[in-house]
Amino acid sequence: xxxxxxxxxxxxxxxxxxxxxxxxxxxxxxxxxxxxxxxxxxxxxxxxxxxxxxxxxxxxxxxxxxxxxxxxxxxxxxxxxxxxxxxxxxxxxxxxxxxxxxxxxxxxxxxxxxxxxxxxxxxxxxxxxxxxxxxxxxxxxxxxxxxxxxxxxxxxxxxxxxxxxxxxxxxxxxxxxxxxxxxxxxxxxxxxxxxxxxxxxxxxxxxxxxxxxxxxxxxxxxxxxxxxxxxxxxxxxxxxxxxxxxxxxxxxxxxxxxxxxxxxxxxxxxxxxxxxxxxxxxxxxxxxxxxxxxxxxxxxxxxxxxxxx
Numbered sequence: 001x002x003x004x005x006x007x008x009x010x011x012x013x014x015x016x017x018x019x020x021x022x023x024x025x026x027x028x029x030x031x032x033x034x035x036x037x038x039x040x041x042x043x044x045x046x047x048x049x050x051x052x053x054x055x056x057x058x059x060x061x062x063x064x065x066x067x068x069x070x071x072x073x074x075x076x077x078x079x080x081x082x083x084x085x086x087x088x089x090x091x092x093x094x095x096x097x098x099x100x101x102x103x104x105x106x107x108x109x110x111x112x113x114x115x116x117x118x119x120x121x122x123x124x125x126x127x128x129x130x131x132x133x134x135x136x137x138x139x140x141x142x143x144x145x146x147x148x149x150x151x152x153x154x155x156x157x158x159x160x161x162x163x164x165x166x167x168x169x170x171x172x173x174x175x176x177x178x179x180x181x182x183x184x185x186x187x188x189x190x191x192x193x194x195x196x197x198x199x200x201x202x203x204x205x206x207x208x209x210x211x212x213x214x215x216x217x218x219x220x221x222x223x224x225x226x227x228x229x230x231x232x233x234x235x236x237x238x239x240x241x242x243x244x245x246x247x248x249x250x251x252x253x254x255x256x257x258x259x260x261x262x263x264x265x266x267x268x269x270x271x272x273x274x275x276x277x278x279x280x281x282x283x284x285x286x287x288x289x290x291x292x293x294x295x296x297x298x299x300x301x302x303x304x305x306x307x308x309x
Contacts, residue, residue, distance in 0.1 A: 001301060004025050006277065011112075012112050012114050012115060013114065013115060013118060014102050014115060014183075015055075017111060017115050018115050018119045018122060019119070019120025020119070021106070021111075021115065021116060021118075021120065021122075021123065022119045022120075022122035022123040022126060023123065024119075024123065025093065025119060025120050025124060026123040026126050026127050026262070028093075028123075029089050029123065029124065029127050032089075032092075034139055035108065058140075064150075064174055064175060064178055065304065066146075066150070067143070067146060067150065067175070067178035067179070068178060068272050068273070070142070070143065070146060070267070071143065071178070071184065071272050072272050074139045074142070074143075075176025075187060075191070075271075075272070076187070076268075077135075078132060078135050078136075078139075078188060078191055079134075079191050079194075079268070081131065081135070082131075082132060082191050082192065082194070082195035083194070083195055083198060083223060085127075085128060085131070085195075086124060086125070086128050086195040086196075086199035086202065087198060087199070087202045087216055087219045087220065087223075088216060089124045089128075089199075090120075090121065090124050090199050090202035090203050090206060090215075090219075090252050091126070091202050091205070091206050091212050091215040091216045092212060093120050093125075093206070094120075094206045094207065095206070095212050100270060103116075110146060110300070113301060113304050114301045114305075115304050117203065117297060117300050117301055117304060118201070118270065118297060120197060121200060121203050121293075121297060122198055125192075125196050125199060125273070127197075128192060128195050128199070128293045129192055132188060132191065132192050133162070135229055136185065136188045139183075140180045143179055143181050143184075144179060147176070147178065147179035147180070149247070150175055151172065151175055151176075154171065154175060155171065155172060155226075158171055171219070177274040178274055181271075181276075182277075183271045183276045183277035184271055184282070186267070186271070186277040187267050187271040187277060189269050189282065190265045190267050190268075190282075191265075191268075193265065193285050193286060193288075193289040194262060194265040194289075196289050196293050197260050197262075197289055197292045197293060197296075198219060198223050198226075199211070199293075200292060200293045200295075200296035200297055200300075201222050201223075201296055202215060202216075202219040202221055203297065203300045203301040204296045204297075204299050204303070205218055206218055207303040207304040207307070208303050208307075208308045222259060223262065225259050226259050226260045226261060226262035227262045227263055227264075227266075228259060229259045260288070260292050264285065264288065265285060267281065
């Protein structure tokens, strides 16, 4: 019986064990006061939009433009917060566990190193998800308030100037399209998926890096490369000689495999313009994110399994 329990406890990816590590990581990050600043900063920027109510003394496009600017600002803050938070948090976790000797206690139980890594990245992503959810809820309230205010004022302005009913209905549809929609929620989810990938990248770098600063800087570089790798690949294919097409194709695919194409996650501009985000797009981004998160986590395990503690 003891031998059987020992074999069971040493199995990889035990849900209960991973959950315990993830919740410990979640609690550990919440206690880091530096991240309170990021959360408060993001919430203040979003909530500050209450203070600047729209004034209508010009063309009808001004009101819709203000809603677009509101969404652009708030989504930009969410994206900045998610990327900075996930990189900094992941880069700090392993060195902090080593410094506090928590890692030695966990691995001595014994806990498979894969479970430890999965629990760590899950804890980070859980906190990012909760933070984005809170900001999303606040943003939805703000956007609903501004949209309703705009509908009343803008439509009254249009009726006072003798607009036709067809023009007024069209204006109403344009304003409602800029309010809270499922596409807006999909864009926030895309921000989370992007942060999950870069978090897995930071996890991989932290397994062999001895410097937290190096991990953070290199993670940001990879994040930037991911935004430009598609353009660079297209340029390289366009300028390459005809005889090197096979080599170019191979290198392009290898580059795309190593560095995710983060341009695929830039759905914010389309959503801000009122273009609906389809369910197929959300499913595709989710599948792509799962692929890279699993890939980088397994690579992290490969590196981490050979380290001596």
